Amino acid sequence: MAMNLKELSRSLGLSQTTVSRALNGYPEVAEATRQRVMQAAAVHNYRPNARAKGLATGRTMAVGHVIPVASQHEMVNPIFSDFIAGAGETYMRHGYDMVLSVVPDAREEAAYRELAMKGSVDGIIVHGPRAVDPRIALLQEIGLPFVVHGRASGAQTDYNWIDVNNRRAFQRATEFLLDLGHRRIALVNGLVSMDFAARRLRGYTDALTSRGVTPDPALIYSDEMTEAYGFGAAREVLALAQPATAFLVSSMIAALGIRRAIEEAGLRMGRDISVITYDDDLSYLRNGGEVPTFTATRSSVRQAGRLCADRLIDLVQNPGQPARRHLLEAELTVGASTGPAPAGVNRVVT
Amino acid sequence: MAMNLKELSRSLGLSQTTVSRALNGYPEVAEATRQRVMQAAAVHNYRPNARAKGLATGRTMAVGHVIPVASQHEMVNPIFSDFIAGAGETYMRHGYDMVLSVVPDAREEAAYRELAMKGSVDGIIVHGPRAVDPRIALLQEIGLPFVVHGRASGAQTDYNWIDVNNRRAFQRATEFLLDLGHRRIALVNGLVSMDFAARRLRGYTDALTSRGVTPDPALIYSDEMTEAYGFGAAREVLALAQPATAFLVSSMIAALGIRRAIEEAGLRMGRDISVITYDDDLSYLRNGGEVPTFTATRSSVRQAGRLCADRLIDLVQNPGQPARRHLLEAELTVGASTGPAPAGVNRVVT
DNA sequence: TAGGTGATTCAAAGCGCTTTGGCATGCGAT
DNA sequence: ATCGCATGCCAAAGCGCTTTGAATCACCTA
Numbered sequence: 001m002a003m004n005l006k007e008l009s010r011s012l013g014l015s016q017t018t019v020s021r022a023l024n025g026y027p028e029v030a031e032a033t034r035q036r037v038m039q040a041a042a043v044h045n046y047r048p049n050a051r052a053k054g055l056a057t058g059r060t061m062a063v064g065h066v067i068p069v070a071s072q073h074e075m076v077n078p079i080f081s082d083f084i085a086g087a088g089e090t091y092m093r094h095g096y097d098m099v100l101s102v103v104p105d106a107r108e109e110a111a112y113r114e115l116a117m118k119g120s121v122d123g124i125i126v127h128g129p130r131a132v133d134p135r136i137a138l139l140q141e142i143g144l145p146f147v148v149h150g151r152a153s154g155a156q157t158d159y160n161w162i163d164v165n166n167r168r169a170f171q172r173a174t175e176f177l178l179d180l181g182h183r184r185i186a187l188v189n190g191l192v193s194m195d196f197a198a199r200r201l202r203g204y205t206d207a208l209t210s211r212g213v214t215p216d217p218a219l220i221y222s223d224e225m226t227e228a229y230g231f232g233a234a235r236e237v238l239a240l241a242q243p244a245t246a247f248l249v250s251s252m253i254a255a256l257g258i259r260r261a262i263e264e265a266g267l268r269m270g271r272d273i274s275v276i277t278y279d280d281d282l283s284y285l286r287n288g289g290e291v292p293t294f295t296a297t298r299s300s301v302r303q304a305g306r307l308c309a310d311r312l313i314d315l316v317q318n319p320g321q322p323a324r325r326h327l328l329e330a331e332l333t334v335g336a337s338t339g340p341a342p343a344g345v346n347r348v349v350t
Numbered sequence: 351m352a353m354n355l356k357e358l359s360r361s362l363g364l365s366q367t368t369v370s371r372a373l374n375g376y377p378e379v380a381e382a383t384r385q386r387v388m389q390a391a392a393v394h395n396y397r398p399n400a401r402a403k404g405l406a407t408g409r410t411m412a413v414g415h416v417i418p419v420a421s422q423h424e425m426v427n428p429i430f431s432d433f434i435a436g437a438g439e440t441y442m443r444h445g446y447d448m449v450l451s452v453v454p455d456a457r458e459e460a461a462y463r464e465l466a467m468k469g470s471v472d473g474i475i476v477h478g479p480r481a482v483d484p485r486i487a488l489l490q491e492i493g494l495p496f497v498v499h500g501r502a503s504g505a506q507t508d509y510n511w512i513d514v515n516n517r518r519a520f521q522r523a524t525e526f527l528l529d530l531g532h533r534r535i536a537l538v539n540g541l542v543s544m545d546f547a548a549r550r551l552r553g554y555t556d557a558l559t560s561r562g563v564t565p566d567p568a569l570i571y572s573d574e575m576t577e578a579y580g581f582g583a584a585r586e587v588l589a590l591a592q593p594a595t596a597f598l599v600s601s602m603i604a605a606l607g608i609r610r611a612i613e614e615a616g617l618r619m620g621r622d623i624s625v626i627t628y629d630d631d632l633s634y635l636r637n638g639g640e641v642p643t644f645t646a647t648r649s650s651v652r653q654a655g656r657l658c659a660d661r662l663i664d665l666v667q668n669p670g671q672p673a674r675r676h677l678l679e680a681e682l683t684v685g686a687s688t689g690p691a692p693a694g695v696n697r698v699v700t
Numbered sequence: 701t702a703g704g705t706g707a708t709t710c711a712a713a714g715c716g717c718t719t720t721g722g723c724a725t726g727c728g729a730t
Numbered sequence: 731a732t733c734g735c736a737t738g739c740c741a742a743a744g745c746g747c748t749t750t751g752a753a754t755c756a757c758c759t760a
Contacts (some may be wrong), residue, residue: 002467004746015710020748030708047467051410052746054401055715062449069435075633076435078428085419085426088452097470098450099412102438117352117397119716120447226634227606253634256577256606260643263613283425284576284603293610354716365740370718380738402716405745469746703759710753715746723740730733 003044012040023048050097062097063312064121066112068105068128075224076102077128078253079280079301083149086305087125094313096122109138116142122316125149125308129161131198145315147308151195151325158323160315162307166196169297169330170203170248173276176295176332177246178211181341182274186219186237186244188230188254197222197250200278204248219244230257238265238273245341246274252285255294259337274338278330292335299330353394362390373398400447412447413662414471416462418455418478425574426452427478428603429630429651433499436655437475444663446472459488466492472666475499475658479511481548495665497658500545508673510665512657516546519647519680520553520598523626526645526682527596528561531691532624536569536587536594538580538604547572547600550628554598569594580607588615588623595691596624602635605644609687624688628680642685649680 009019014033022029022037029037040046054060065084069076084098091098099121103111112135115121123145126135132154139146140157148161170187177185187204190197201222205215218240221233230249237244238261249255255277262269269275279287279296281303287294307326315321359369364387372379372387379387390396404410415434419426434448441448449471453461462485465471473495476485482504489496490507498511520537527535537554540547551572555565568590571583580599587594588611599605605627612619619625629637629646631653637644657676665671 002469005748006746016747017711017749018709021709024748028708033708045463045467047464049405049746050468050470051401051404052715053748055399055405055717056746056748058715060401067434067438069438073633074435076431078431078632078634080434081426081428081430084417084430084450085424085452088417088419088450092452098452100434100438100448100450102435102442102448113395114397117395118400119352120400224634226636228636228638260609282428283423284428284574286576286578288578355718356716366717367719367741368739371739374718378738383738399716402745403718405747406716406718408745701760705756705758707756708754711751713748713750715748717745718743720743721741723738725737725739727736728734730731 002049003046004049008040008044008046011044012037059316060097060120060122061095062099062121063091063309063316064115064124065098065100065127066108066115066124067100067102068108069102070224071104071106073224073226075226079282080127082280082282082300082302083127083305083308085283086300086302087309088305090306090309090313096313108135112138112142116144123147123312125312129195130193131195133195145312145319147312147315149304149308153195153198160311160323160325162304162311162326162328164196164299164304164328164330166199166330167203167206169278169299169332170200171207172203172332173248173297174204174207175211177248177274177276177338178207178213180246180274180338182246183213183341184216184219184242184244185246185248186233187221188233188247188249188258189220189222190225190250192222200250225251225254227253227257227260230254231261232257234258234261235264238262238267244273246338247276249275249277252277252279252282252287252294252296270337270339272342274341276338287333287335292333293337295333295335295338297330297332299328304328352399353396354399355396358390358394358396361394362387409666410447410470410472411445412449412471413441413659413666414465414474415448415450415477416458416465416474417450417452418458419452420574421454421456423574423576425576429632430477432630432632432650432652433477433655433658435633436650436652437659438655440656440659440663446663458485462488462492466494473497473662475662479545480543481545483545495662495669497662497665499654499658502545503548510661510673510675512654512661512676512678514546514649514654514678514680516549516680517553517556519628519649519682520550521557522553522682523598523647524554524557525561527598527624527626527688528557528563530596530624530688532596533563533691534566534569534592534594535596535598536583537571538583538597538599538608539570539572540575540600542572550600575601575604577603577607577610580604581611582607584608584611585614588612588617594623596688597626599625599627602627602629602632602637602644602646620687620689622692624691626688637683637685642683643687645683645685645688647680647682649678654678 005016009016022034101111126148129150129152133152136155151161151163208215223229262273276295279298281300355366359366372384451461476498479500479502483502486505501511501513558565573579612623626645629648631650
């Protein structure tokens, strides 16, 4: 069905060598010949067989993504769609394929090994690093180029990563709330086993303690970031004897749940209760409007996808580079969900 | 770096033939030998090179997904994460890889051609079919097995698809609202160029007209299903001289926007305004609780992913089957978002 | 005129695997 | 002693491509 090099070259009366060279832009081919070859290739809709090419060159022109599915809740992180969209653009531009492995997080190690040994990819993007994550040591041992989206704090060695400054983002957000007079600030975080969540927690507690506020464990939540989780956490916090006056949330989706709980309690977000959320700038969940609905620390995960892909391709094409780290700053945009702490409640004891 | 067949067989003092056969479970190998080979393979962590294997067998053990990115809004459908998770499970179980192409929807045709000619996949899953969609003719011409998630009404020929009965789902939902006394029911639909949205529209209008209610164009919206879109549409509808008393929505995310608009208008969902949404049962957006938040017609997109993958693998392994269609029924579950039409408003003229 | 040079082209090897078509060996049957 | 037939193993070809090393030719140079 598909035309191959042999047929193509025979139909042109040329050797496979020459045709191959012509198509791949080598100089030792007469310009006239090259034109003829190109033309014929276009006419026959010829595309070199990727596998054969890979075998011959040792390059697969493909990169792997291992998507872990949280075995607990069977949850797959919704930011992947956008990350993948960003990375995909880059791959397309460079002619790379993207191969995905969806794996229950328990079997993740095996998945990497598999990808590497089967030789089906030239490099790997690592998603969702844990605070201490065996994968990066594993990948270094395997010797396949890789880029981590995020960081693993516990790692001993250098490696390539691209991450948002989560600590700083949450520190600033907390300070912003403190400046508005809030003292009881709830943190509705992701799973703290995740590196990003651990850093956000750090930023939050740092900001609090440096202002003399002792973090209250009753206000700190940590779980998979679903709408229901946000709702449940907020409902609990609002029912406390000393409820929070503000929420710091790790994702837009959880924030929607929190807003729901706030309104269900007959309160109004932005007036009675303040909310700051982390915003991945997902395409289907834009925090838009002239005045954004949520005050948020934002960093586009799609852009992160692009950056990771760019870096990885660079790494594949120019091996042996020293590891490079790339820290993105999230921007804090003020929306309609924050306001001064209501007077009379949680007055600061001076 | 990676051990290969040649080395492995030499280290065993056997021919490549025998080792290959032993590993692939052929009978003409002494049981003792097979054990020895298996052991050695395990020890050396040997995995046959996928490309070489593919070249030799003509099978790639990979299937392609072409993910279109709506060029208008740069939007990538959030249901993909879950669909992919479902399909991924199946692929994993059968040892297939999944290769993704993220493409601006304009270049989609080229992407399919590419995948096929490069010979990098054994089959393809088609996402987001339009009401009239040139892709299925294209794929039939190409001759690669494919399964469509959804349907393309305009298609002339038979092909394999798996779809939800969108017309019926929306017809039932509309009837449910009519039974509650609602007469002004807004439809906040996806892009009607999409097949699923066209069918939903049909179900909605069928139900209305068969009850003698004339569909009001002012109540029918159609766009990419974002939270902001839901919000905007609902806000407009509620500001009409004769506002709707109920909404029928094509996605949970848009429904969240609608709820926001309802509450912003000082109304309460489920009492003042009823909402029924289509629910893809996304892992991070469960419509949970003892009483679900939303009354919804639900069908798991993850399950659809599994089914599509299963079907495609079957198709790849047993070619030449007649096309098979698979229509899933969505279930209507009653939640807290619906109630009788408020009296005094839009009273039915009898 | 012999030898050197640059420009083109080609035959063949090799990437790592499967698979075809033998080739031994042992054993019961003739 | 011979034939037939499993049984177990192997050498080599082939999948579609790249790449090495050489060949051919025209054209100069000494």
